[in-house]
Amino acid sequence: MKKHQALLDILPDHVVGNRDFMIFGHFLEHFHRQIYGGIYDPGSHLADENGFRRDVIEALRKIKTPVIRWPGGCFVSAYPWKKGVGQRVPYYDKAWRVEEPNSFGTDELVAFCREVGAAPFICTNAGTGAPEDMSDWVEYCNLDIGEWAALRRANGHDKPYNVRYWSIGNENYGAWEMGAKTADEWARLVLESAKMMKRVDHTIELAIASIPDLDWNATVLRQAGDLLDWVSIHGYWSRASDAGVFEQGYDNIVARAFEPEERIVTVKHILGSLGYLGKLRIAFDEWNLRGWCHPNFMSFGAADHALMDANDINSNYNMADAVFTACFLNSCLRHCDVVGMANFSPAVNTVGAIFTHADGIVLRPTYHVFDLFTNHTYEEIVHSALATPEFEVESSDGQATSVPYLDAVVTRDSTTGAIGVSLVNLHGDDAIPCRIRGFGASAYGGATLRTLNGQSVDAYNDIDQADAVSISTSQLAFDDASDFSIECPPHSVTVLNLN
Structure with missing residues (x-):
């Protein structure tokens, strides 16, 4: 990796x-x-x-x-x-x-x-x-x-x-x-x-x-x-x-x-x-x-x-x-x-x-x-294995703490088989690519990515800036590959839906 x-x-x-x-x-x-x-x-x-x-x-x-x-x-x-x-x-x-x-x-x-x-x-x-x-x-x-x-x-x-x-x-x-x-x-x-x-x-x-x-x-x-x-x-x-x-x-x-x-x-x-x-x-x-x-x-x-x-x-x-x-x-x-x-x-x-x-x-x-x-996200939690690098931060007590770049859970719709992946990039400055495999991407028509983010870790919403932190949506098309990669922006929350 x-x-x-x-x-x-x-x-x-x-x-x-x-x-x-x-x-x-x-x-x-x-x-x-x-x-x-x-x-x-x-x-x-x-x-x-x-x-x-x-x-x-x-x-x-x-x-x-x-x-x-x-x-x-x-x-x-x-x-x-x-x-x-x-x-x-x-x-x-x-x-x-x-x-x-x-x-x-x-x-x-x-x-x-x-x-x-x-x-x-x-x-x-x-x-x-x-x-x-x-x-x-x-x-x-x-x-x-x-x-x-x-x-x-x-x-x-x-x-x-x-x-x-x-x-x-x-x-x-x-x-x-x-x-x-x-x-x-x-x-x-x-x-x-x-x-x-x-x-x-x-x-x-x-x-x-x-x-x-x-x-x-x-x-x-x-x-x-x-x-x-x-x-x-x-x-x-x-x-x-x-x-x-x-x-x-x-x-x-x-x-x-x-x-x-x-x-x-x-x-x-x-x-x-x-x-x-x-x-x-x-x-x-x-x-x-x-x-x-x-x-x-x-x-x-x-x-x-x-x-x-x-x-x-x-x-x-x-x-x-x-x-x-x-x-x-x-x-x-x-x-x-x-x-x-x-x-x-x-x-x-x-x-x-x-x-x-x-x-x-x-x-x-x-x-x-x-x-x-x-x-x-969906009602069934399915098995997944995440391999992610870590980074060090200094906590409020001055101690160095290792934190994973990425956190992820995979869910599935029991009726349709649709997959929902919740991904969190905890790093404040770095984007991280994530390769996703094992489910047969070619069996799906594509994916929708919804990402919550702001311009910086300090971004917030207020009366005069109601959408400084908001959800953006994009589409991902698949070829015949069995896996694919997405990039998770810094300090972001993404839900990926495979339909």
Whole structure:
């Protein structure tokens, strides 16, 4: 293999697994402008009769958003859901230390998900809440009978919502979370909550907040594992400072591009060692390259809410974000046997894929990654072998790290046999040719290449430059050869479709 050339061998008839489309999910929290001024803005000329932003709904439909996790996040650990249905009054949100308008609750979430075409995934309050509160919430959403079902009907919603996906708590393992628990305390609460929730509706699927730690999971799963369906893990790999400064530096970021996969493998091994591999799946239900800017969150002093506006600076989100996001999704595809759901955090505003403003939206680079993967990859993961050179970068801690030039996953349409190859060039400056062979190119009529890129690693989209990072499309014709080569531009995400 020549220097700076990659080789991808494909075995299209060797299916290694099927993806779950839920890995392309999203997350929304009552934080800053995600709900109010984000998806829900009744005073906007862009809102529909329910107060939902029509442009946001259209954008989420385009990327076929399959599931939306809500309402938190740290917010949920003090969320009184019963105050968020029927007659409402604002209240003080102890998580983010602001007044919660409380005009967006369970009924609005379900209505919004229906407009988008997504399944609701409700995270319950395991902080200040109790098992009865959680099971009452299931009753409100899913039953025909009982006090809380009657309240739903009184609120104008006669038929049950049939919410399938539920989570017991958020990050209750962490000292920052209201209602933080030890492993033993958490195991007991999970057991009692799961019992009550599944006695209300045994068809629901339950996730629990977890960490990639053997002892923690052993304690919880030995007590409650048989009542669960998912273990929930979270990950952010680049933190914003309390001064509202987001880390830049492309090399620092690509040095971490495969850390999410390492976390998946760790949890997979933990599940296997405890006898739950194949019984429980991973829901990576909060993830993003960038953590949110929430100054003084860990302190008890006054919160500086003005600094949260740093989340809205679109130049923070560039091709580094796109490359990291594509590598994350490739990792989920590679581990489709255990990763069944993932929720990009968040969908709208903060560090999300969509930015809203008074006159429209901006689609950040990460949005276009979802466009490529949801619309142009397929359900079957087929065997492939990638040989790629590596390059060295210096990570933020000053350590030299080897990073592959190229990351790739091959998918196939089970009905038509069409092939979709997702290729990520992680190098910031160099293009890399990739020779693709083993599938019989002459059997296909040609290929379509869709490449997401910008002029530099720092390229970003904003109100006045909405397409600085965008997808370009080109066609590739085949001769009688059994293989072919394409060139992957620097800092790019490409999906190649063979039809």
